[in-house]
Amino acid sequence: MPVNPWLAVTGGTAGPGYAARFAELEREGQDLHGEARRVDALVREKLGRPGDVLDAGCGTGRVAIRLAQLGHRVVGVDLDASMLDEARASAPELDWRLVDLVELRLDRTVDAVVAAGNLWPLLTPGTHAEVVGGLARHLRPGGLLVAGFGLDGEHVPFTLPDGVGFPTLADYDAAAAAAGLELVTRSADWAGEEPYRDGGYVVSVHTREGHL
Structure with missing residues (x-):
């Protein structure tokens, strides 16, 4: 299998620096919780209460x-042990799992999956559709897949390895459709307020057919 772009770029050692950078942003008073706020609102709108959420590519656990x-x-899942070490240190009581998403097999389904942090372009080449299909299978009927990611080098703060291109939004939509997911809404921001007009960053909300 090809090398994962995130691990190729970071060497699997980015956790401490990544955690320190977000801690500094928090000290500066920046809002770090837009993704979580959006997912919380979507789940409560569906269920009228909190639900079960899978954070796919959870990194240091911020969301x-x-x-x-x-x-x-x-439950938070990531393939970078250095990132999960930071997550466990911050919240040891939560369920953190070290696994590539292509191999993920939870023992339960969830109400929502959140995929933030540019997960889509940083998946291992050749696994994109398989990962989306696996995430969809972890959703209960009516469950939501909420994914935000950059589509070009200007909106992804990493240089992809040589020979690795950016997967397109059309690729993502095709993978979602093949997995039985339907698009609910799409925006250019996590607040869901700025309409998406073919820009370099997109947040998509898909649902699995059925009712929660």
């Missing part, structure tokens, strides 16, 4: 930890 603070039952 998952905030969702847990808001009352959701969360």
Whole structure:
């Protein structure tokens, strides 16, 4: 299997620096919880209460930890041990799992999957459709897949390895459709307020057919 772009770029050692950078942003008063706020609102709109959420590519746990603070039952999954070490240090009581998403097999389904942090362009080449299909299978009927990612080098703060191109939004939509997901809404921001007009960053909300 090809090397994962994230691990190729970072060497699997980015956790401490990544955590320190977001800690500094928090000290500066920046809002770090837009993704969690959006997912929380979407799940509560569906269920009328907190739900079960999978944070796919959870990194240092920023989104998952905030969702847990808001009352959701969360599992965070990442393939970078250095990132998960930071997540476990911050919230040892939560369910953190070291696994490539292409191999993910939870023992339960969830109400929502959040994929933030540019997960889509950083998946291992050749696994994109398989990963989306696996995430869809972890959704209960009516569950939501909420994904935000950059589509070009200007909107992804990493240089992809030589020979690795950016997967397109059309690729993502095709993978979602093949997985039985339907598009609910799409925006250019996590607040869901700025309409998406073919820009370099997109947030998509898909649902699995059925009712929660």
